[in-house]
Amino acid sequence: MTQINENYSLKKYNTFGVDVKARYFATPQSIQEIIDILENKRECFPFMIIGEGSNILFTRDFNGLVLKPAIRGIKIISSDREHCYAEVGAGENWDEFVHWAVESNLAGVENLSLIPGSAGSSPIQNIGAYGAEVSDIIEKVNYLDLETLEIKSLPAGECHFGYRTSIFKYQLKNRIVITSVIFRLNTAHIYNTTYGNLQEEVEKMGDLSLATVRQAVINIRNSKLPDPKIIGNAGSFFKNPVLGKEVACKIRQNYSSMPFYNLPGDLVKIPAGWLIEQCGWKGKKTGNAGVHDKQALVLVNHGNATGMEIKELAGKIMESVYEKFSIRLEPEVNII
Numbered sequence: 001m002t003q004i005n006e007n008y009s010l011k012k013y014n015t016f017g018v019d020v021k022a023r024y025f026a027t028p029q030s031i032q033e034i035i036d037i038l039e040n041k042r043e044c045f046p047f048m049i050i051g052e053g054s055n056i057l058f059t060r061d062f063n064g065l066v067l068k069p070a071i072r073g074i075k076i077i078s079s080d081r082e083h084c085y086a087e088v089g090a091g092e093n094w095d096e097f098v099h100w101a102v103e104s105n106l107a108g109v110e111n112l113s114l115i116p117g118s119a120g121s122s123p124i125q126n127i128g129a130y131g132a133e134v135s136d137i138i139e140k141v142n143y144l145d146l147e148t149l150e151i152k153s154l155p156a157g158e159c160h161f162g163y164r165t166s167i168f169k170y171q172l173k174n175r176i177v178i179t180s181v182i183f184r185l186n187t188a189h190i191y192n193t194t195y196g197n198l199q200e201e202v203e204k205m206g207d208l209s210l211a212t213v214r215q216a217v218i219n220i221r222n223s224k225l226p227d228p229k230i231i232g233n234a235g236s237f238f239k240n241p242v243l244g245k246e247v248a249c250k251i252r253q254n255y256s257s258m259p260f261y262n263l264p265g266d267l268v269k270i271p272a273g274w275l276i277e278q279c280g281w282k283g284k285k286t287g288n289a290g291v292h293d294k295q296a297l298v299l300v301n302h303g304n305a306t307g308m309e310i311k312e313l314a315g316k317i318m319e320s321v322y323e324k325f326s327i328r329l330e331p332e333v334n335i336i
């Protein structure tokens, strides 16, 4: 039977390092353990699921049960000439899975090296970096339906994947627990090194291989992003806004240096970090919360910031970006 801890500090379980408590906290190691808790511990409700807390901002104690599924295991379930299908338990660490894939000579995840979090959370916001998104290689997501306690599977085509979004972030939010994900890895190595300075970094390391691409991504990330073990943060706090081309052109009449990336359907993506920097927030501190001095898209906990302090700072940033550019920023982080 899974142990249920009472009045449990979540400081170690969120990368912002915010000191909040859960009324109850449990780390079930199997689907059956989750079902047992849900059937027998009604007094612990409401509940929420966490992975490694790298995309969550807690603004208060949670007066219910926090479940952190610790379902482990990486196993190859089938393969053909082109693909190898691996089922990965929700509680596996994402980067350990990427390391496993690269060591196993399987391609498709190397650009997503070093993204914090668990494998089970990877489909939720369709994690992405360096020109790749996890939806490119997801075959199926297995989950427990919390209403019926049935185990179900959703093929990738029905997951409504988009830029940092999926069905799990909206329609299925708080209604399911992802238990494992089936990834479709490639036996052939097709590299994607066109994003940013990735190609240049790979060249410094020698021959093009899965291992050199992974190491190049790790090097770039380490040089740009603050390590949550040293300074609390949840990576990009805001999504990069997507605007119609016409709207963006109008803004560029006043701000000709505004960077943008063309997207299909007459849309453009604007780097939120640039907008925040233009409003003078880069490196700013308000109390214990602040904006990172190298990457304005990252909000940081300088010490003992509360979740409310960080949320208020985010609100002020959103206001000033709206005032200057008439663009509404949307948080990428889940605010609880």
Ligand SMILES: Cc1cc2nc3c(=O)[nH]c(=O)nc-3n(C[C@H](O)[C@H](O)[C@H](O)COP(=O)(O)OP(=O)(O)OC[C@H]3O[C@@H](n4cnc5c(N)ncnc54)[C@H](O)[C@@H]3O)c2cc1C
Pocket (backbone or CB within 6 Å): 015, 048, 049, 050, 051, 052, 053, 054, 055, 056, 069, 090, 115, 116, 117, 118, 119, 120, 121, 122, 124, 125, 126, 127, 128, 129, 176, 177, 178, 179, 225, 226, 227, 228, 233, 234, 235, 236, 334
């Ligand atoms: C330094 C840093 C860099 C980052 N860089 C990137 C990046 O490059 N690209 C990117 O996309 N993201 C990035 N992130 C964000 C983060 O790594 C991802 O969103 C990651 O997938 C979150 O995983 P997690 O296990 O920590 O999820 P958590 O933060 O614990 O949870 C996120 C959400 O998923 C839900 N959830 C978690 N597990 C389950 C489950 N098993 N079933 C159902 N719901 C669940 C939670 O309720 C919550 O709503 C970064 C974060 C940090 C700290």
